[in-house]
Amino acid sequence: MRNLLNITDLTTGEIDELITVAEDIIANPEKYQDVCRRKKLATLFFEPSTRTRLSFEAAMLDLGGNVLGFSEASSSSTSKGETVGDTIRVVCGYADIIAMRHPKEGAPYAAAQVATKPIINAGDGGHNHPTQTLTDLLTIHRERGSFENFTIGFCGDLKFGRTVHSLVSALARYTGIHFVFISPEELKLPRYIIDNTLDKQHLSYEETNSLEEAMPRLDMLYMTRVQRERFFNEADYIRLKDTYILDPEKLEAAKPDLCILHPLPRVNEISVEVDNDPRARYFAQAENGKFIRMALIMKLLGLKA
Amino acid sequence: MKIDSIQNGIVLDHIQAGRSMEIYRLLGLNRLDCSVAIIKNARSTQMGKKDIIKIADRIDINLDVLGFVDPGITVDIIENGELVEKKHVQLPEKLVNVLKCKNPRCITVSEPHLRSEFLLTDREKRVYSCAYCDTRYHR
Ligand SMILES: [Zn+2]
Numbered sequence: 001m002r003n004l005l006n007i008t009d010l011t012t013g014e015i016d017e018l019i020t021v022a023e024d025i026i027a028n029p030e031k032y033q034d035v036c037r038r039k040k041l042a043t044l045f046f047e048p049s050t051r052t053r054l055s056f057e058a059a060m061l062d063l064g065g066n067v068l069g070f071s072e073a074s075s076s077s078t079s080k081g082e083t084v085g086d087t088i089r090v091v092c093g094y095a096d097i098i099a100m101r102h103p104k105e106g107a108p109y110a111a112a113q114v115a116t117k118p119i120i121n122a123g124d125g126g127h128n129h130p131t132q133t134l135t136d137l138l139t140i141h142r143e144r145g146s147f148e149n150f151t152i153g154f155c156g157d158l159k160f161g162r163t164v165h166s167l168v169s170a171l172a173r174y175t176g177i178h179f180v181f182i183s184p185e186e187l188k189l190p191r192y193i194i195d196n197t198l199d200k201q202h203l204s205y206e207e208t209n210s211l212e213e214a215m216p217r218l219d220m221l222y223m224t225r226v227q228r229e230r231f232f233n234e235a236d237y238i239r240l241k242d243t244y245i246l247d248p249e250k251l252e253a254a255k256p257d258l259c260i261l262h263p264l265p266r267v268n269e270i271s272v273e274v275d276n277d278p279r280a281r282y283f284a285q286a287e288n289g290k291f292i293r294m295a296l297i298m299k300l301l302g303l304k305a
Numbered sequence: 306m307k308i309d310s311i312q313n314g315i316v317l318d319h320i321q322a323g324r325s326m327e328i329y330r331l332l333g334l335n336r337l338d339c340s341v342a343i344i345k346n347a348r349s350t351q352m353g354k355k356d357i358i359k360i361a362d363r364i365d366i367n368l369d370v371l372g373f374v375d376p377g378i379t380v381d382i383i384e385n386g387e388l389v390e391k392k393h394v395q396l397p398e399k400l401v402n403v404l405k406c407k408n409p410r411c412i413t414v415s416e417p418h419l420r421s422e423f424l425l426t427d428r429e430k431r432v433y434s435c436a437y438c439d440t441r442y443h444r
Contacts, residue, residue, distance in 0.1 A: 083416050104412040106437025110419055125410050127438055192441070196427075 002300055003119040005108045007130040007166050012173045014299075018134060019141050021295035022288070024305075029062070031305045035298055036065030042095035043069035044087065045122070046102040051264065051286070052122050052131075056099045059293035068095065085114045092116045097301055118300040126162050131296065132263055133166040135289035140171075140220060142288065143259045143281060147174035153214050155182040155244050156224035156269060158189040163263045164224055165193055172197050179205035180214045184240055187226070211244050215253045221246070223262045223269055223282075247271040254279065261285050314339070315366060316381040317358040322346055324375050325356035331370045331403060337362065369397035373433075373444060396444075398425050400433060408440040 003009065010018070025032050041060040043053050048071050057067045084102065088111040091098060099120040100108055105127035112119045123129040137147075144150055152171070154164050158181055168189075171177055179198070181189050188207065198205050208214050215221075223246055228237050245268060246260070262270060262282040274280050298304065320328060325343050328334075334341050339362035349355040363382070371378045372394035382390040400423040406413045413419045413435070422436035431444040 083418070084412065085416075085419075102412070103410075104415055105408060105410045105439075106435065107412040109437045110412050110416065124412075124438075127410075 003108070003112045003115070003121075004130050004296060004300065005112060005119065005121045006128045007133045007170050009130070015134070015137060015170070018292060018295045018299060019138050021298065022138050022291040023142070025291050025294050032063055032294065032298075034064040035303050035305055036060060036063035036301065039063075039065040039097070039301060039303075040095040041065060041067045041069075041297065042091045042098045043067060043071075043122070044091060044098060044100040044102075045069065045071035046084075046100070046107070047072060049101050049123060052101060053099075055286075055289045056120075056122065056131075056293055059290045059297060062290070063294055063297060065297075069099075084110050088115050088119075097297060120296065120300065126160060128166065129162060130166065131289065131293055132163050133170050134292045134296065135285060136163070136167050136222070136261065136263070137170060138288045138292045139261060139281065139285040140259075143220070147171065148176040150176075150219040151178040151180060151217050152220040152222060153180040153182055153211075153218040154189075154222045154224070155211055155246075157187045157226045158183040158224070159187040160227065161224045164222065165190070167222065168193060169197050172201050172203055177203070179203065180218065181205065181207045182209070182211050182214050182244065183207075184209055184244075186236070186240065211246070212250055212253065215250060216255070218258055219255065220259045220261065221254075223260065223266075225263075225265070225267055225269055245269055245271060246274055248273050248277070251277065251279070310386065311359055311361045311383055312386050313363060314359065314361045314383050315363065316383060317360075317366075317371065318355070318379045318381055319349070319352065319377050320356035320358065321375050321377065322352070322354040322356055325358055328358065328371065328374055328378075331374065332367060334358070334360065337364065339364075367403075368392065368394050369400060370403055372397045373400055373403060396425060396428060396431065399423070404433065404442060406435045406438060406440055407442070408435065408438050411435060411438040411440060413437055 043056050045053050053071060060067050084107050092115055097118045099122045100111060101122040102124050105125040107124050108119055108121035121128055121130055158164050226240055258279045260280050264282060264286055325345060329343060342359040344357040346354045347357050366380060376394055376396050378394050380392040381388055402421050404421060404423050413421055423433040424436055426432050426434040433442045
């Protein structure tokens with residue numbers, strides 16, 4: 001039995017295979033509509049994330065399967081003191097596969113120790129969110145046709161932004177990508193990612209604090225949210241949150257085939273005026289999340305079309 | 306200072322001076338009935354100063370713990386007053402229930418019954434990472 005707790009659980013070959021299946025699902029959805037007939041996905045959301053939960057449920061429904069689960073209104077009510085392990089043991093009796101989101105880091109690993117069904121980590125605090133990374137990879141692959149020879153900019157909170165850390169480590173497996181890290185000094189990419197991933201694998205990268213300066217060179221631009229809860233100090237948050245807002249004016253210097261991504265939800269880091277620009281691909285990116293989750297559920301259940 | 310040599314038991318030798326109490330605690334030697342001698346700052350030709358622990362019983366020693374605290378330690382097994390085996394320890398790949406994760410957001414902190422697991426993720430830099438949350442711990 002396999003789980004997906006961290007994007008590093010998958011080999012490059014397995015990621016490529018998931019992307020191939022997802023692209024086939026997009027091309028031939030009817031081929032997959034009964035693949036998970038009579039199978040059940042449990043979505044256990046110990047903290048709410050409507051968007052991620054709906055994406056998993058839509059994925060299972062489009063495969064002809066069923067869904068059950070819960071979403072806690074607040075993380076403080078986590079099953080009235082029941083351990084993660086106990087909840088998982090019970091649910092393994094009801095469902096064929098489990099997608100879980102939990103506010104505590106490593107909760108999916110604890111779940112996997114006792115589970116008899118595959119566990120998918122749908123986000124564990126600020127730690128991992130591998131299906132977001134798979135979504136990002138599918139989007140890049142669909143937009144570029146490959147994982148080679150492009151310049152990708154990451155902009156915003158690069159210090160705490162787990163989606164960025166995870167996507168950088170996944171893209172580091174491919175060759176010919178140039179990384180541009182655009183952030184305020186306070187929210188730069190952590191040193192250990194530079195040491196253990198970028199420098200160790202001799203990747204091409206640069207760091208800058210100016211989005212305008214970097215813009216003309218970018219083929220892809222990955223925007224992130226600056227989260228209020230990451231700051232101890234309200235004044236720091238207010239000072240930094242508007243630093244890197246993408247608007248039509250900044251896009252004037254961009255390439256005509258730039259592709260703008262964002263894991264969503266956004267606050268105001270991308271102005272709504274950008275939404276109608278054909279270079280804005282973040283809503284397409286969200287839809288890709290459903291297709292890659294379909295491919296993942298099939299893989300973990302050992303099912304093929 | 307004179308410590309009687311033991312007839313049957315274990316001698317942990319070549320402990321870096323100052324580390325013996327940490328080893329005493331991590332191995333749970335306080336729970337033993339037999340006599341345990343801790344010798345601090347013994348003179349050593351190789352090391353200048355070293356600590357030594359003598360345990361007057363053939364207990365099971367968690368060699369992983371020793372390798373983690375100090376890979377230079379040697380473990381001498383004594384039978385009938387004779388040295389019958391000398392073991393060298395090394396930095397272990399995995400540590401179970403030795404360290405506690407310091408990340409307040411880690412599930413092992415809110416559910417302390419979970420067994421702690423740390424994996425050696427960088428042998429050169431002696432870095433262990435929590436198997437649950439990946440928090441790094443430098444030795
Ligand atoms: Zn931890």
